[in-house]
Amino acid sequence: MLNVGKVNVPVCHGVTRRGFLQVGATGLTGLSLPNLLNLERAGAVEPARARIRNCITIFLVGSPGHLDTWDMKPDAPAEVRGKFRPIRTSVPGIQICEHFPLMARMMHKVALIRSLHYRTGATHENGQRWMMTAHDFNADSVKPHSGSVISRVFGPRSELPPNVILPGPIGNTGAGPLHGQTSGYLGSAHEPFFLNADPAQANFRVADLEVPSGQSGTRLDARHRLLAQIDDLQRRTDSRTTQMHDSAYHRAFRLLTSARARAAFDLSREPDRLRDRYGRNTFGQSCLLARRLIEGGVRYVTVNHFDTVFNLSCWDMHADGGGLNNTYLDYERHLCPQFDWGFTALIEDLEQKGLLQDTVVAVLSEFGRTPRLNARGGRDHYPDAWTNFLCGANIRGGQAIGSTDRIGSRPHNFPIEPPQVLASIYHGMGIDLDNTMMPGPGDRPIRLVEAEPIRQLFA
Amino acid sequence: MEQRYEGNPRAEIRLDGRRVTRGDVTHDWGLRLQWEVRRNGQVIATPNARLDSSYQHPDTVPGRYEIVLQMWKYIDYRKRPDGEFIASRFIDISNKVSYTI
Numbered sequence: 001m002l003n004v005g006k007v008n009v010p011v012c013h014g015v016t017r018r019g020f021l022q023v024g025a026t027g028l029t030g031l032s033l034p035n036l037l038n039l040e041r042a043g044a045v046e047p048a049r050a051r052i053r054n055c056i057t058i059f060l061v062g063s064p065g066h067l068d069t070w071d072m073k074p075d076a077p078a079e080v081r082g083k084f085r086p087i088r089t090s091v092p093g094i095q096i097c098e099h100f101p102l103m104a105r106m107m108h109k110v111a112l113i114r115s116l117h118y119r120t121g122a123t124h125e126n127g128q129r130w131m132m133t134a135h136d137f138n139a140d141s142v143k144p145h146s147g148s149v150i151s152r153v154f155g156p157r158s159e160l161p162p163n164v165i166l167p168g169p170i171g172n173t174g175a176g177p178l179h180g181q182t183s184g185y186l187g188s189a190h191e192p193f194f195l196n197a198d199p200a201q202a203n204f205r206v207a208d209l210e211v212p213s214g215q216s217g218t219r220l221d222a223r224h225r226l227l228a229q230i231d232d233l234q235r236r237t238d239s240r241t242t243q244m245h246d247s248a249y250h251r252a253f254r255l256l257t258s259a260r261a262r263a264a265f266d267l268s269r270e271p272d273r274l275r276d277r278y279g280r281n282t283f284g285q286s287c288l289l290a291r292r293l294i295e296g297g298v299r300y301v302t303v304n305h306f307d308t309v310f311n312l313s314c315w316d317m318h319a320d321g322g323g324l325n326n327t328y329l330d331y332e333r334h335l336c337p338q339f340d341w342g343f344t345a346l347i348e349d350l351e352q353k354g355l356l357q358d359t360v361v362a363v364l365s366e367f368g369r370t371p372r373l374n375a376r377g378g379r380d381h382y383p384d385a386w387t388n389f390l391c392g393a394n395i396r397g398g399q400a401i402g403s404t405d406r407i408g409s410r411p412h413n414f415p416i417e418p419p420q421v422l423a424s425i426y427h428g429m430g431i432d433l434d435n436t437m438m439p440g441p442g443d444r445p446i447r448l449v450e451a452e453p454i455r456q457l458f459a
Numbered sequence: 460m461e462q463r464y465e466g467n468p469r470a471e472i473r474l475d476g477r478r479v480t481r482g483d484v485t486h487d488w489g490l491r492l493q494w495e496v497r498r499n500g501q502v503i504a505t506p507n508a509r510l511d512s513s514y515q516h517p518d519t520v521p522g523r524y525e526i527v528l529q530m531w532k533y534i535d536y537r538k539r540p541d542g543e544f545i546a547s548r549f550i551d552i553s554n555k556v557s558y559t560i
Contacts, residue, residue: 198463271487276486276487279487282460311536313533324538334531337509338462338490342489377542420506
């Protein structure tokens with residue numbers, strides 16, 4: 001159920017105090033500016049208060065071990081501390097892995113969250129849902145991706161979709177198809193736009209931006225005119241006269257015919273030197289594309305570092321000798337350098353273009369990894385403790401929020417649960433979490449996020 | 460979907476005394492960049508080359524030293540029973556320089 005102001009909550013000026021996010025039973029596919037205006041009138045959103053206007057989430061599918069990356073324990077026993085050494089950073093007292101030397105130089109911009117944890121099953125999918133929807137699995141109510149929430153609240157800013165996922169959806173990570181990257185109950189109009197292409201490919205093109213073969217420009221215009229006539233008829237018979245339809249069809253048409261949208265996806269417009277700086281790989285070029293899309297008006301971009309954990313080099317360091325045979329060598333030669341190069345390029349580039357001041361970059365993952373190395377020298381899934389981090393906008397960099405015990409097995413102080421991270425991003429984007437609701441069990445409205453923002457994150 | 464790595468990385472290095480300096484890497488894959496240092500044909504060090512464009516190997520043991528810039532070339536994740544990669548490997552991406560102590 002998607003509805004604004006439908007629930008009758010009496011207030012003194014006649015406008016509902018709470019903006020409910022519910023998809024209507026008629027299949028209303030989405031609202032744009034009028035919904036934002038209604039939410040603003042209800043006091044649920046205050047864009048003027050927002051210091052975060054855009055979000056880029058880098059999702060480290062597979063999940064790096066915290067003890068080998070950003071929460072190292074050099075004084076722990078060898079079977080805990082692992083093979084890598086910590087190095088000093090630009091922040092006295094904060095050390096990170098030796099294989100992130102460029103990130104170490106910009107730690108004053110980064111806020112580490114070292115005490116993340118959750119108590120449900122240690123599957124990739126659970127962690128993905130927790131970190132990208134702020135909710136646990138519920139088959140009766142699929143919760144929306146955070147970018148879909150932002151799309152629903154703020155609508156599009158340009159012809160580009162408000163919520164884009166690069167380079168494509170997460171696929172098989174072992175335990176089911178629900179990865180927290182759909183619009184869920186918000187409906188198709190807020191479904192993320194999946195690139196479904198590899199921006200590192202030499203002949204990179206976005207299929208969804210090309211007119212299907214056999215469809216001339218004339219035919220496309222004729223179909224669009226017919227659609228507009230149908231929409232006009234609907235508006236005249238619709239009892240909600242203040243609402244404007246901005247259906248998924250209109251958005252698709254705008255995307256298809258917009259020169260600006262095509263330009264935003266055109267990486268050939270970037271100088272070779274910059275493309276090299278991000279790294280000529282799928283991850284690096286996706287980060288570069290994310291910057292271009294934010295510039296072009298996309299509000300929320302997610303970069304999936306991988307789309308699976310099987311049969312490729314990725315963060316899922318089980319060292320199992322089979323399809324999950326990632327080891328320290330993968331981290332040292334491939335994963336850490338690739339991330340260090342691409343992430344720091346993104347931050348530098350955003351800053352150079354004046355975008356970092358209102359763009360938060362959130363580096364998230366599913367869980368940590370077991371404090372003790374397994375029998376093959378790898379680490380397994382461990383949601384009891386891990387580290388993610390944010391930078392940009394009004395995030396106060398140069399800090400480590402929370403800590404773990406001496407072997408990284410659990411939060412030692414200031415334990416933080418995944419919903420608090422998204423609560424922080426929503427709060428920073430001007431959403432009043434006390435007054436923005438969503439449908440709960442039996443359609444009873446519940447808070448958008450059952451958590452409070454992490455106040456220490458903000459300057 | 461495997462990560463795709465486009466192009467072939469390349470850089471020029473030059474030697475000044477015992478100090479080697481590299482230029483920018485073109486078509487940079489963004490993977491581990493390292494100096495390979497050999498003495499009398501044997502690899503003696505592989506320090507990281509990302510952070511600083513210049514490096515001087517500290518050893519002064521007599522011998523013929525040869526240095527080249529390398530990058531990790533990822534083919535796939537498969538490994539031998541001893542844990543080393545089967546197909547993925549470091550490749551030379553620069554000219555070689557040498558000096559004798």
